[in-house]
Amino acid sequence: MSDKALAVRGVVFNWLGRGCAIIITFFLTPYLVSKLGDESYGLWSMVMAFTSYYAMADMGLRGAGVKYIAQFHAIQDYESVNKVYVTSMVVYSAVAAVVLVLVGIATYAFPFIVDIGDHSISNIRWVILLTGATMATRMLAQVYGAALTALQRHDVSNAIAVSMQLLQAASVVAALLLGYGLVGMAVATFAVTLSGQLLRACFSNVFLPELNFSLRYFDRDTLKMVFRFGGVNVMANAAARVLVYSGGLIVGVICGPAVVLFYSIPEAITQKTAQLGSAITQVIDPLASQLNAQKNKAAMLELMVLPPRLLAVSSLSLAIFFIVYGRLFIEYWMNEQYVAQMYPVLCVLTVARALKMSSGGVRAVLRSTANLRVIAIAAGVEIVVTLVIGVLGVWLYGPIGMAYAVLTTQLLVAVILLPVWTCTALEMPKMQYFLNIWPPSLLALLPPLAVALVIEHFWTPGRILDLAVICGLILISAGGSAFYICLPTHRRSDIITSLTAWRSVKSA
Structure with a gap:
């Protein structure tokens, strides 16, 4: 199958995978809140956010694995593929051991940092220990996930x-029904994660049989290469985790665990919906590495323009839906009592996420061309601005202050600084880049905006299913306008050809 067909198929399967994740979150979250209560749910969110920072200890090796496995596989250099594979595995094993030590420290310290209310200190420590062990398990299998992504086997990865x-989800519900509480949820999460990582290991060896775990492939030069790339990924990952997880922690520490859900639930909604856009960026990274290895500069420059257009339209269309129908969505999904505090946070965060997604193609091209300094500086700015404004904002205004901190950061970094710095690094005209991205994207947003406003005028949805239909109509109109406005004619033909060829293969 051609690279174009694999890319198109990858986006489709990534959308399916992200869509299923959104549906699961949609049904599971209200159940967890009702079963646990506001304070316990907020505490669970804080523990998950707290332990998620262990993932930064992977030193960016997964991103390096995707880049270099895709790059060396494209030129059939399996010796180098195995060097990347084995070197990464050795490092991940050492990192997992370090994470377990950090877990031990966090297990002891967390109850003294956060007010855990009437919860048992012993139970909370078990929850932290198990979630930390879950993170260590994910690290040990990161290279297998990287291999599947590098090979563009997004179908298997998403399955x-x-x-x-x-x-x-089923295990968590069962744990709560049986009365095991937060500890049962943590046990279920660990067991399922272990099973998933074993499956990824098996399938990566099936699709890349050249993988050979022999210590003779451990290579110091390869170690330096992946660390050079991975070091920048650490900054990028740190910035991403600060944006995703620091908000709940800051709100919890300053305002208390019971207030966390007013930020963490809108954050979870926008994070899941933003993953629909990441279905495109996940395909761009290995594709950009392959094109760079093949010295295809024209296609690389196209990646700077087309994906940001599509990402901006898709993510801003979701922002339109939540701004127009967010109040009803929260009321029907959660409860009317949550609307007043959650809706403003949801509106601000969904726009912030959309702005960040619009820079996805730029980041992919920078990673593939090893322009790492730009990514590192942008990530550093994201971390500093988000934390400084976030702490001050939460202190003064509560959860909405954290949302405005994230929005301010993305306006500064994703919309202005990162594109300007990228154009400078790649010697591209800055104004030409902005004119290539935003006028077509904003024009393509007019149909979904019109659909949202017309439906609002003529139809008042009375249940959550009605809102799902409306969201679908908005996204369909956005997809159609993006297809005809944001893509040139030859790329529209490529997509149609790829989908037609794929359907023919499936029929045969």
């Missing part, structure tokens, strides 16, 4: 992810 999400 595993969806299966594990369904199993985890």
Whole structure:
């Protein structure tokens, strides 16, 4: 199958995977809140956010694995593929051991940092220990996930992810029904994660049989290469985790665990919906590495323009839906009592996420061309601005202050600084870049905006299913306008050809 067909198929399967994750979150979150209560749910969110920072200890090796496995596989240099694979595995094993030590420290310290209310200190420590062990397990299998992504086997990767999400949701519900509480949820999460990582290991060896775990492939030059790339990924990952997880922690520490859900639930909604856009960026990274290895500069420059257009239209269309129908969505999904505090946070965060997604193609091109300094500086600015404004904002205004901190950061970094710095690094005209991205994207947003406003005028949805239909209509109109406005004629033909060829293969 051609690279174009694989890319198109990858986006489709990534959308399916992200869509299933959104549906699972949609049904599971209200159940967890009602079963646990506001304070316990907020505490669970804080523990998950707290332990998620262990993932920064991977030193960016997963991103390096995707880049270099895709790059060396494109030129059939399997010696180098195995060097990347084995070197990464050795490092991940050492990192997992370090994470377990950090877990031990966090297990002891967390109850003294956060007010855990009437919860048992012993139970909370078990929850932290198990979630930390879950993170260590994910690290040990990161290279297998990187291999599947590098090979653009997004179908298999998403099939595993969806299966594990369904199993985890069922296990969490069972744990709560049996009365095991937060500890039972943590045990279920660990067991399902372990199963998923074993499946990824098996399938990566099936699709890349050249993988050979022999210590003779451990290579110091390869170690330096992946660390050079991975070091920048650490900054980028740190910035991403600060944006995703620091908000709940800051709100919890300053305002208390019971207030966390007013930020963490809108954050979870925008994070899941933003993953629909990441279905495109996940395909761009290995594709950009392959094109760079093949010295295809024209296609690389196209990646600077087309994906940001599509990402901006898709993510801003979701922002339109939440701004127009967010109040009803929260009321029907959660409860009317949550609307007043959650809706403003949801509106601000959904726009912030959309702005960040619009820079996805730029980041992919920078990673593939090893322009790492730009990514590192942008990530550093994201971390500093988000934390400084976030702490001050939460202190003064509560959860909405954290949302405005994230929005301010993305306006500064994703919309202005990162594109300007990228154009400078790649010697591209800055004004030409902005004119290539935003006028077509904003024009393509007019149909979904019109659909949202017309429906609002003529139809008042009375249940959550009605809102799902409206959201679908908005996204369909956005997809159609993006297809005809944001893509040149030859790319529209490529997509149609790829989908037609794929359907023919499936029929045969």
